[in-house]
Amino acid sequence: MSDIPVSTPINPMLGDNMQQATLDDRNNIPNAGHGGHTVIEEATQDKVKATEKNKTVGKPLCDNPKIEVRDVSVFYGEKQAVFGVDLDIAKNEVIAMIGPSGCGKSTFLRCLNRMNDTVDTCRVEGSITLEGQDIYAPKLDVVPLRAKVGMVFQKPNPFPKSIYENVIYGPKIHGLASRRSEMDEIVETSLRKAGLWEEVKDRLHQPGTGLSGGQQQRLCIARTIAVSPEVILMDEPCSALDPIATAKIEELIAELSQNYTIAIVTHSMQQAARVSNRTAYFHLGKLIEVNDTQLVFTNPDHELTEAYITGRFG
Amino acid sequence: MNNSDSMSVAERVEKNLAKRYRAEKRFRIFGMISVSIGIIALIGLFTQIISNGAGAFFQTYVKLDITFDADELGISDPTDPDQLMIGNYDGIVRDALRERFPSVTKRREKRDLYSLVSIGASYRLQSDLRQNPQLLGTTQTLWVLADDDVDVYFKSREDEPFIGRLNDLQVEWIESLAKSNELKTKFNTIFFTSGDSAEPEQAGILGALLGSLLTLLVTLLLSFPIGVAAAIYLEEYAKSNKFTDFIEVNINNLAAVPSVIFGLLGLAIFLNFFNMPRSIPLVGGFVLTLMTLPTIIISSRAAIKAVPPSIRQAALGMGASKMQMILHHVLPLALPGMLTGAIIGMAQALGETAPLLMIGMVAFIVELPGSVADPATVLPVQIFLWADSPERAFTERTSAAIMVLLAFLITMNTFAIWLRKKLERRW
Incomplete structure (x- = not known):
């Protein structure tokens, strides 16, 4: 990408007490393969008041985003769950979404591969583009979209089939492998990438549900990466796991972030701090603040973010 | 306090x-x-x-020395099928009986004597002669089928002899035959190899068994796929609106409609409107399909609902299409539950009489049905028919038919449960 700083329009949601500053944020997004960014930084030490600003603070946008989310609102019937979110997700970054329960972060995540389609009453407004392509275009088929944007769920949900069949299911339905040798290779590389190969190589044809919770979740990750997605969405992938299994998954996320763009929703702020480059804080369906993870946890701009990370609610 | x-x-x-x-x-x-x-x-x-x-599983036979007399039979060439057909086999049986009881001379007594042997005996002699033409002119010692009254008397002789339609003279003859071991019971193969008959000793359950089998086959082949498809559509595809609510209420109500109503419906639609033949297993199967469909749809929907949503999400998240999700994941997990519904439906259909009476499966049918378009009756209807017959020997055959029905039911259910266990791979 070009090294010439590309100027991003000033986020209109920012208040008067903010001013524009240019930073080289290559250090802030270590895996982002972009050049310079024009970002907005808070100039004063004052926190943005919850009552006074309704707009995202921090730097929700970036250059050359993998996923570009503009003014996305999600409704469940009459009830609005997500309010006008603008967010960019850069290539090969890990973005964590945190916030109190019911803040819309999971709903938002599920918009990114249209998993919300399965809910009859759910309606999405605004635009989400994946590499410039509108994923909510009426003619778009969700099948290739979901092959590109994989998802790992909160509860490990391997299919009630063998480990081998679990991993090969995606490639099979997408027609990525037909010969046995190809399949074997995909299964092995996927399981290796998910750090599960050594543990299961002798029992590939045993049920996937016979594994421990952490292994099951890694199997689900292996299953997701078997179709070589570009983006992996993770919806609280560790909330059903013990600390050791969680540590393994987190390690895995760090490894995967070299090749994949990862968006992770988590309830654990420590986890967000450990695994992500950027952190987005959601509150009551609004995207309150997005910034480099380090900044969010050390020096949040918004008082709601601060309240949350300091444990005043959540 | x-x-x-x-x-x-x-x-x-x-x-x-x-x-x-x-x-x-x-x-x-x-x-x-x-x-x-x-x-x-x-x-x-x-x-x-x-x-x-x-008792119905054993049948009494009488030992007789039968002479295949060419003149009496009226057969000159035992290889000629036409002659074989019209041979006077009753005559040679009567001759043999008169020979055994030479003292019988009066007309009425002779008639009583002849009635000791079933008219089925002559059919048996005919087939013997057809298979072995050399028999003509020889005398053979054969065990021939006894009449049902003899059968009932002989089998209950040890405890309380039942006399019934036998007069004193006949009882005397039977006792004499029994004493000289000229009466014996053998396993009743006729019961398992022939269709219905007006003569209890010749009546069998096979016709009804085949009728039930064919009817249930039609029922299963129609109701299971239709029921499962309807359940999948209603659960997975149909938008929930007033119309689907209406359908749901109706399906639930249909499950509680008395079965005779389905019979009337079948009569009106299949027989009167489409002019299909009466008494055939195909129409019986159609009617029973209508009757079992609600049961299968309701249980299939419950089974589909019970598939964990996490599995659906996993499949969709992998990029499976809706059909792939259903065929690869939902259906295999829901199949055992669907089979349970099918078992209940089939068991219900097997025992059903009322709707089949309406479409004429209550007819007296001697021939064994060879296909779904041949007239037939079914086990419960056969039981009903026999229970209604005055002959004493039909009483035990009624109970025997009930045993056959229960055995059929148990076999069917065992198979279905085995199948379900095999499919039930809830890992």
């Missing part, structure tokens, strides 16, 4: 505990009593049926 005040909490709990134990024990005893009543009723039913019906 109020001694609960004086007691400590522990004491009060202790006192209450005894009461709770008693209540618990009572509750358990109620359960045991209910189960015992069920078991006693079942044992009673089975002893009754088996003790009544066991």
Whole structure:
């Protein structure tokens, strides 16, 4: 990408007490393969008041985003769950979404591969583009979209089939492998990438549900990466796991972030701090603040973010 | 006055505990009593049926020296099928009987004597002669089928002899035959190899068994796929609106509609409107399909609902299409539950009489049905027909037919349960 700083329009949601500053944020997004960014930084030490600003603070946008989310609102019937979110997700970054329960972060995540389609009453407004392509275009088929944007769920949900069949299911339905040798290779590389190969190589044809919770979740990750997605969405992938299994998954996320763009929703702020480059804080369906993870946890701009990370609610 | 005040909490709990134990024990005893009543009723039913019906599995035969006399038979060429057809086999049986009881001379007595042997005996002689033409002119010692009254008398001789339609003279002859071991019982193969007959000793259950089999085959082949497809559509595809609510209410109501109504519907639609033949298993299967569909749809929908949503999400998240999700994940997991519904539906269909009466499957049919378009009757209707017959020998055949029906049911259910267990791979 070009090294010439590309100027991003000033986020209109920012208040008067903010001013524009240019930073080289290559250090802030270590895996982002972009050049310079024009970002907005808070100039004063004052926190943005919850009552006074309704707009995202921090730097929700970036250059050359993998996923570009503009003014996305999600409704469940009459009830609005997500309010006008603008967010960019850069290539090969890990973005964590945190916030109190019911803040819309999971709903938002599920918009990114249209998993919300399965809910009859759910309606999405605004635009989400994946590499410039509108994923909510009426003619778009969700099948290739979901092959590109994989998802790992909160509860490990391997299919009630063998480990081998679990991993090969995606490639099979997408027609990525037909010969046995190809399949074997995909299964092995996927399981290796998910750090599960050594543990299961002798029992590939045993049920996937016979594994421990952490292994099951890694199997689900292996299953997701078997179709070589570009983006992996993770919806609280560790909330059903013990600390050791969680540590393994987190390690895995760090490894995967070299090749994949990862968006992770988590309830654990420590986890967000450990695994992500950027952190987005959601509150009551609004995207309150997005910034480099380090900044969010050390020096949040918004008082709601601060309240949350300091444990005043959540 | 109020001694609960004086007691400590522990004491009060202790006192209450005894009461709770008693209540618990009572509750358990109620359960045991209910189960015992069920078991006693079942044992009673089975002893009754088996003790009544066991006799039907054995049939009495009379030993006779039969001369295949060419003149008496009126057959000159035993290889000619036409001559074989019209041969006077009754005549040679009568000759043999007269020879055995030479003292019988009066016309009426002769008639009584002849009635000791079933008219089925002559068919048997005909087929013997057809298979072995050399028999013509020889005398053979054969065991021929006895009449049903002889059969009933002989089998109940040890305990309380039942005389019924036999007169004293006939009883005397039977006793004489029995004494000289010229009567014996053999396993009743006729019962298992032939269709219905007006003569109890020649009546068999096979026709009804085949009729039931064909009818159920049609029912299963139609109702299971249709029921499962309807359930999948309603659960997975149909938008929930007033119309689908209406359909759902109707399906639930149909499950409770008396079966005879379905018979009337079948009569009106299949017989009167489409002019299909009466008494055939195909139409019977159609009618029973209508009757079992609600059961299968309801249980299939419940089975589909019970598939964990996480599995659906996993499949969709992998990029499976809706159809792939259903075929690869939902259906395999829901199939055991769907089969349970099918078992219940089929068992219900097997025992059903009323709707089949309406479409004429109650007819007296001797021929064995060879296809779904041949007239047939079914097991429960056969039981109903026999139970209605005056001959004493039909009483035991009724019970025997019930045993066959139960055996059919148990076999069918065992197979279905085995199939379900095999498919039930809930890892």
